Amino acid sequence: MAQDAKIMAAALRRYQADQDARKKEWDNRVRTLYRRLPRLAIIERELQGTAAKIILAAFSEGNPDQAVAELERENLELQRERAELLVGAGYPYDYLDEKPTCPICQDAGILPDGGACRCLMAYYAREQNRRLSRLLDLGSQSFDTFSFDWYSNQIWDQFGRSPLENMEMIREICGNYAHTFGPQSGNMLFTGAPGLGKTFLSACIAREVSDLGFSVVYDTAAHIFQRFECEKFGRESALEENAWEDVGRYLHCDLLIMDDLGTEMRTDFVQAAFYRIVNDRLLHRRKTVLSTNLDLEDIARRYGDAVLSRLRGEYQLLRFFGEDIRLLKRK
Ligand SMILES: Nc1ncnc2c1ncn2[C@@H]1O[C@H](COP(=O)(O)OP(=O)(O)OP(=O)(O)O)[C@@H](O)[C@H]1O
Numbered sequence: 652m653a654q655d656a657k658i659m660a661a662a663l664r665r666y667q668a669d670q671d672a673r674k675k676e677w678d679n680r681v682r683t684l685y686r687r688l689p690r691l692a693i694i695e696r697e698l699q700g701t702a703a704k705i706i707l708a709a710f711s712e713g714n715p716d717q718a719v720a721e722l723e724r725e726n727l728e729l730q731r732e733r734a735e736l737l738v739g740a741g742y743p744y745d746y747l748d749e750k751p752t753c754p755i756c757q758d759a760g761i762l763p764d765g766g767a768c769r770c771l772m773a774y775y776a777r778e779q780n781r782r783l784s785r786l787l788d789l790g791s792q793s794f795d796t797f798s799f800d801w802y803s804n805q806i807w808d809q810f811g812r813s814p815l816e817n818m819e820m821i822r823e824i825c826g827n828y829a830h831t832f833g834p835q836s837g838n839m840l841f842t843g844a845p846g847l848g849k850t851f852l853s854a855c856i857a858r859e860v861s862d863l864g865f866s867v868v869y870d871t872a873a874h875i876f877q878r879f880e881c882e883k884f885g886r887e888s889a890l891e892e893n894a895w896e897d898v899g900r901y902l903h904c905d906l907l908i909m910d911d912l913g914t915e916m917r918t919d920f921v922q923a924a925f926y927r928i929v930n931d932r933l934l935h936r937r938k939t940v941l942s943t944n945l946d947l948e949d950i951a952r953r954y955g956d957a958v959l960s961r962l963r964g965e966y967q968l969l970r971f972f973g974e975d976i977r978l979l980k981r982k
Pocket residue numbers: 796797798799801843844845846847848849850851852911943944976977
């Protein structure tokens with residue numbers, strides 16, 4: 652998994668902030684309790700004292716075993732008294748034992764092998780989803796809310812099946828793609844007329860793959876090419892992040908979802924940039940989902956045969972057809 656450094660940094664900040672908040676809450680809880688039951692504070696201090704003494708006794712001359720055993724007995728006695736006090740006051744006996752929120756990493760966020768723990772990856776996914784939500788409707792568009800009601804069951808002759816049958820198949824393929832996303836996954840090309848659910852399904856996939864902990868970038872082709880141009884020609888806008896950072900994200904993320912291919916201006920620069928995106932990502936086995944209203948001939952004309960050959964060979968083609976849902980919803 653190739654995590655985005657910037658998103659990971661933001662995730663870590665929130666992770667740390669939540670831990671600080673928990674620590675503060677814990678301190679408050681303990682202070683309130685000590686005010687109610689001052690004997691607990693004394694026990695706590697004594698427990699800390701015996702713990703230090705046990706360590707020292709182990710190194711002492713004479714009969715360390717006996718000294719250690721005596722101190723351990725004292726220690727247990729104090730713990731018993733503390734538990735009794737707590738239970739007597741209506742608290743659970745282990746109310747003062749600090750329990751980590753994550754039993755896997757003990758709230759370190761990092762595993763012994765240096766990888767990020769699941770608990771930290773949940774923060775990463777949330778941070779990434781926040782970014783994806785700026786462009787996609789992750790709130791209401793999910794595999795669960797995907798509806799088949801908009802697709803007719805009348806067979807379309809040129810496709811040999813109905814839009815409904817076709818969408819059932821596409822929904823199935825996209826669902827499987829998202830649930831099982833990984834190094835073995837392929838690439839997909841969504842083609843078809845406007846208003847058929849291409850962006851909707853892109854949002855479903857983006858959310859699921861992001862939740863699995865992969866880096867996911869969604870953007871429109873027009874904006875992607877614009878960022879490539881800024882990077883190449885050094886045109887920077889103060890409002891946006893560095894273009895080279897964006898270009899790095901487009902090229903390096905685990906899953907790039909590039910929407911509305913073909914709506915951008917037609918230039919030699921765009922043609923070269925698109926070839927670079929497709930080719931570079933294939934070479935590094937990074938996955939891409941493309942959406943377009945163009946058909947394969949249009950694609951060949953606009954971007955050249957080298958791109959077409961790669962798309963044909965390495966992308967699963969999903970053809971969307973049916974009636975424009977935007978129009979149907981207006982009726
Ligand atoms: N299966 C579905 N269930 C419910 N609403 C849907 C479904 N598919 C699409 N819609 C809605 O229909 C509208 C158009 O869908 P979407 O934006 O996905 O179309 P598109 O294929 O990406 O079109 P375009 O090619 O113009 O970008 C959106 O408002 C979307 O929420």
